[in-house]
Amino acid sequence: MNLQCIADKMSIFFNQYNYLTHTRGNTLFLLKCIFLKYLVNNHHIDFIQYEKELKKNFTFDCFIDLWQGKAIEKIFWEEEDQDLEPLGNLIWEWICDFVTAAPSFEGENPRIIGDLYEESMMLNHKKNHGVFYTPENLADYMASKALGKCEVDEKYKKIRIFDPACGSGSLLNAVYDRMFEIYGENMCDEEKEILHRLLLEKILVGVDRDSVACLVTRLILVLKGNTYVRPLGIQCGDILTEELIIEKSVDIIIGNPPYVGHKEIDSAYMKKLKNRYPLVYQDKGDLSYCFINRGWELLKQDGILIHITSRYFLEAYYGKPLRNFIKSAFEIEEIVDFNGIRIIPGVGIDPAIIKLIKNEKTEKNCEISIKRFLIKNHKSDTYSHLINSLDERNKLEEKPFESYFVSQNSLSDDLWRLYSPITKAIIEKIEKKTPFTLDNIVHSFQGIITGNDKAFIFDNNDENLNNFEESHLKPWIKNKDVRTFTIAEPQKKILYTNEIDAIESDSVVLKHLGKYREKLEKRRECQNGKLPWYFLQWGRDPSHFERKKIIYPYKATKNRFAIDDKKSYFSADVYGLILKPRLYHKVTEELLVVLLNSRLYNYYFKSFAKKLGDKLYEYYPNTLLKLRIPDLDEESTRLFNRFYDKIIKINLLENELNRLEILNTVDQWLYQYFELTETEIEEIEKEG
CATH class of the missing domain: 1.20.1260 (Ferritin)
Structure with a gap:
């Protein structure tokens, strides 16, 4: 169609x-x-x-x-x-x-009504409310996993299957079809009509805040049969805040809850959710976290919850309470990690499917089935094939994902490391010989937020720079300027005003910023009296910028660490690292930069970093600082310092072959130090 x-x-x-x-x-x-x-x-x-x-x-x-x-x-x-x-x-x-x-x-299939509703009438609404509907084959896969290998008996007549954010009914439609596939194959027409009525009146339950979306779900279910049956289980409301379903009354929950961050949620509603779901929804958590908590409340013992949700909760710092809750409240049966492949068209969210079994026992020693898609340059026209590959009935010679098991007991609340066996072996070897974390060695700090770049940032060739005192102007760099080992020559300057005690004493700065005063005064920190109107919104501690430091971009496709000793200031999409004094005598910035830019540490960080799309990673300090660092002797430290000096000189000469040769020497030294096998080295180098 x-x-x-x-x-x-x-x-x-x-x-x-x-x-x-x-x-x-x-x-x-x-x-x-x-x-x-x-x-x-x-x-x-x-x-x-x-x-x-x-x-x-x-x-x-x-x-x-x-x-x-x-x-x-x-x-x-x-x-x-x-x-x-x-x-x-x-x-x-x-x-x-x-x-x-x-x-x-x-x-x-009547689901075409939902498809058209989403295709032509929901574009703006979806983007504004974090609502993205489930593709047909993904819904079919989830329905098959939710129902499992059901036996054909009379038990299905008492089952209740619930979608807590049913939208236009794609998941309930898939469940309906799956139920008929399991139970309806050998039924006569009269028995099929009875099953149809049973599904619409007792088995299938759905809730959504959008009344029109609920209408679409009802229309789809109504049209599944040859005669009209009123779908009694579909109702409009907010399952998170309203008592629409009796607790512990549901056998299966299948859902695609909305992905809404804290910035998009009304403050009063957010406060209500934090009071209602304190175990999972804290600080900057996502709305979808509440749906898992609510699902646990509604499920019977041994009930099944299967959600497609953002994979960010696996690694995100603010997902820690949710990870703790899932581990203690459920047995985790399966996680499908699409590993940054954004398989839902038009959605900037990295999805994962998680299947949980409600289990109130203290010990959860089950083995979790992990399906983790391989990182390749997948194109959108192949996404349907990727989803279909999950179907166990498709006997593909080569699957686009790894399949292995991870012990639930091995998962840490800090982040879930869903390692394949070979990755697990590599990481264990690294962490066996690394007594420190990066957090033990360095302080981390974020770059500056001006609150109005037009007022404070200038190109180097801007004639207005001549009007300001040199002490107020600082070299300014952005994410793109930070490369592996080196930093591009700054092309901009920042007017650093946070050291001006009284703006009236500097008529030039006052005249310039006066043009932006109305907008500057509207910044939150100025409105609440924490900052003078002419200050940078978040100027940070200038002493951090004025000293030697390691800097790196907040988002990147690979490790890009460089030493800055030219007193550069930088924007909030760049972070800095400063050595802690008590270890300064033993660990150098040069050693750390060589180590962090190595192939091994690129692989190591990506093994647990938060993914953003197919190849992009988030270098958030709370994650980065968990990297473990070896305690090298003085001779090895001097060796790494020499490596750094050679790399920098070669970078200046732009002799790429010689540079790669030195980097390869570093890699080989690390492989030997951590006693990696040839197979393990191949795995690391395969990832680039």
Whole structure:
């Protein structure tokens, strides 16, 4: 089915007609058109016979009445007054064309209604509310994992399956299909109708805050059968704050909860959630964390929870409370880590699937099945293939993911290291011979936030620089300027005003910043009186910038550490490291930079770093400073210092081959020091 063709027709409606001016009304009108088209195309309604009646009473309930040949007992959808305005001839002509013209919905899975809803009517809403719906084959996979290898018996009649943020019903639709695949294959038509009624009235339960999304879910489920059955389990509300479902009453939870960070959540609602879910939702946690806590409350003992969610909780600093909760409240059966492959179209979130079993026992010594996708240059047109590869029925010769087991007891609350056996062996060898963490050796600090770059940042060739005192101007670098071992020559300067006691004493700075004063005064720290209006928003400690330091970018595809001894200042997308005095005599900046830029430490850091997309990593200090560092003797330290000097000289001469030769020597020294095997070395070098 070409969804785009139908979406284009609906777009023409929006562009040509002003039938309903409010967005919700437009959405409901088009949903009626889609619902009617499905009924007509699948021969449930004779469009020609009932055309006059349909034009006169263009409502969901009218369509269902005509389908059933009688009035339904309870109202399906309460129409608002503005939705009942008479249809003009031009609008009706468009409806007739839309309903009767190709492409036809005959024989299509009713989920097409949800697909169209998402394709053409939900773009802005999805982005604004962190709502992204589940692709068909991903929903099918999750349904198969949720239901597992169910035996064909009578137990299914008492089961309850719940989607806590059901959206347009893709997951419940997949569960419905899976249930029929398991139980309906050998049923007669009458038994299938009984199963259909059972699913809609008792088994399938869904909640969503969006009433229109709930309507779409109801429409999809209604159309799964040949006769109308009211889907009693779908209701509008907030499962996180409302008591809509009885606790410990659900057997299976299958969900794709919204991914919403703390910056996008209303402060009052956030406070309510922090009070309601203190075990998992703290500081800068994600809204999706609350859904796992809530799921545990609703599940029966030994109940199953399967979510597709952001993989960030595996490593994120603010995911620590959630990791602790999952470990103590559940047995973790499976984690599918897409490893930065953003398989949901148009979504800037790195997904993972997690399957949990509610288990209140203290000891959780189970083995977790890990499926971790290999890092390659996957293109979006191959994502469907990647998802399909998870289906155990597909006997692929070469799968695009690693498959192995990890003990639940081995998972730390600090972060979950889902190591393959060979990676585990490498990391154990490194950490066996590294008594320090980087945190023991250095202080970390973030770069400056100006609060208004236009007011404080200048190009080097800007004539205005001549007007300022030299002491107020500092060399300024950004993320892109930090390379492996070297730093690009700064092309900008920052006007560092945090050392000016009284702005009135410097008329030049006052005149310049006066042009931006209104905007500068609106910065939060100025409004609450913590900063004078002319200060940088977060100027940090200038002594950190004025000394020798290691700097590195906050986000990068590989380790990029360099020594700065030119008193450069830098933006917040760059971090700095300063040696702690008590260890300064033994560890040097040169040693650390050579070590951190090595292939081995690039591999080591990426083994537990937070991923951002296919190749990008987050170098957040809370994670980076967990790297363990060897206690090298003085001779080895001098050797690394010489390595550094040679690399820097070669960088200046731009002799890349000689530079690579020295870097290879460093790598070989480290491989030997940590007693790595040839197989382990191949694994490290394969990752680049």
